[in-house]
Amino acid sequence: MSKEPTFPSSEDGADAAAQGTEALTAHLEGFETAGDAAAVLPEAVEAAGLSVVGDDELVGDVSDGDDADEEFEQEDLDTPVLSDVLVAVEELWPESLAEDWDRVGLVVGRPEAEVRRIMFAVDPTIEVVEEALEWGAQLLITHHPLLLKGVNSVAATSGKGRIVHRLIEGGCALLTVHTNGDSAVGGVSDVLADVLGLADTQPLTPAVHGLVEEGIGRVGLLPGVEKLGDLAARIFLTLPAVAGGVRVSGDRDALVQKVAVCGGAGDSLFEAVRANDADVYVTADLRHHPASEAREARTDGRPYLIDLSHFASEWLWLPPAAKALGNVLADQGFEAELRVSQTNTDPWDFILTPGN
Incomplete structure (x- = not known):
């Protein structure tokens, strides 16, 4: 893609x-x-x-x-090795914040290898890997894991195997920052909340091993009351455009102010959304039954739902994440070039709607 x-x-x-x-x-x-x-x-x-x-x-x-x-001006800064970058990444997105089921951290790479160029992406697809190698990256940092489930082989006869082989052959390490990147301060949901202008934010589900402001999802207040349709339009005009667009459940003219957000798939957090009495929930990958049951739980139809592309909702985090890593490396006396992948890894190519 x-x-x-x-x-x-x-x-x-x-x-x-x-x-x-x-x-x-x-x-x-x-941005450096x-x-x-x-x-x-x-x-x-x-x-x-x-x-x-x-x-x-x-x-x-x-x-x-x-x-x-x-x-x-970045004078007298050294080129880091991979282990130096791992220290900086741990400072920003500690592995202790990752969910128990998640698999984050270094997937491919030698700790002693020099890292002059770092690319950020949402997904470790073969196209993203080829883009990183063509640019000359020595490290690819992706939000989604390549090997979330256990494997018995990384032979190049499978898609994931080909990616592992291509990375090693191209001298590029792969690092996953997933739910630790969601939970940390300045993480995926924090960026989404900032884009919407939310104030007084707090986690939807606080982190077990983290600060009080860390955890999955965020809930906060808009600067003022806003129509649901206007909020959805504002989100649509902020996100990368993808085939699926933005889906909304609720009265277009309904007034909302308390907003819950979760970048990526978030229909497992409906209980927390209701507990926080949010007017609207902004997330991705909402399935039919959880969405329907959430709307029917209250007679007023709240929380209203704004369903985004998984890729688009998490892409917003990449530029500030790259900037943050560049700043931490500079503070530690290192310099590396940073780039965000230009490959759209949303899996959908087009959508049919009434009248289209």
Whole structure:
């Protein structure tokens, strides 16, 4: 799948688009390899009022005056080895925050190998791996695990085996940051909550081994009461455009303010959503029966539901995650080029709807 994700726009949703691009701008500000960041989603960068100069400068509302020069000056920084990057990753997204069923951490790679280029992606598909190798990455960090279930062989006769072989042959390590990236401060759901402008956020399900602000999902308040249809439109105009779009369950004109979010599949959290008395739940991969039962649990039909693409809901985390890793490496005296994958790994290619 080589469908490049794009950010949609709408003449009828100018205010929503402005809010979405403002949030995107905030996440792209200070991105260390700005030229690479701009190459990720050209439409998104352009919509955010940013432009590319040369190969590694991003100009616009990033910073001003001498501060911009100081921000991009990285003198006397060393190239890290993989073990150095693992220390930085652990600082940001501790493995102790991962769910018991999850499989996170290093999948392929030698700890002593130099890492000059790091690519972030949602999925470790063969297309993403080829993109990383073509760019010359020595490390690919993906949100989703390659080997979530046990295997008896990584022979190149299977899809996962071919990926393992291709990574090793290309000298590229693979690292998974999954539910630890969901749970940590600044993780997937935090970014989604920030994009929506939620305040007073807290985890839907607090982490067992973490800070009080860490855990799966987030719930918080919009700056003011908003129509469900307007909120859905704002989300749609902020996410990468994918075939499935955004599905909504509820009255378009219903007023909402308390919002629960969970990047990725979130229909296992309905009990927590109800316990927090959320007006609307924003997540992905909602199945028929859990969604129907959630709506029927209360006579007023709440929580209303906004169902996103799994890929799109988690992609938003990649640019700020790459920026955060670059900052931690710099603090530790290291420098590496960082890039976000341009490959759209949403599995759907088109959708049929009434009248289309």
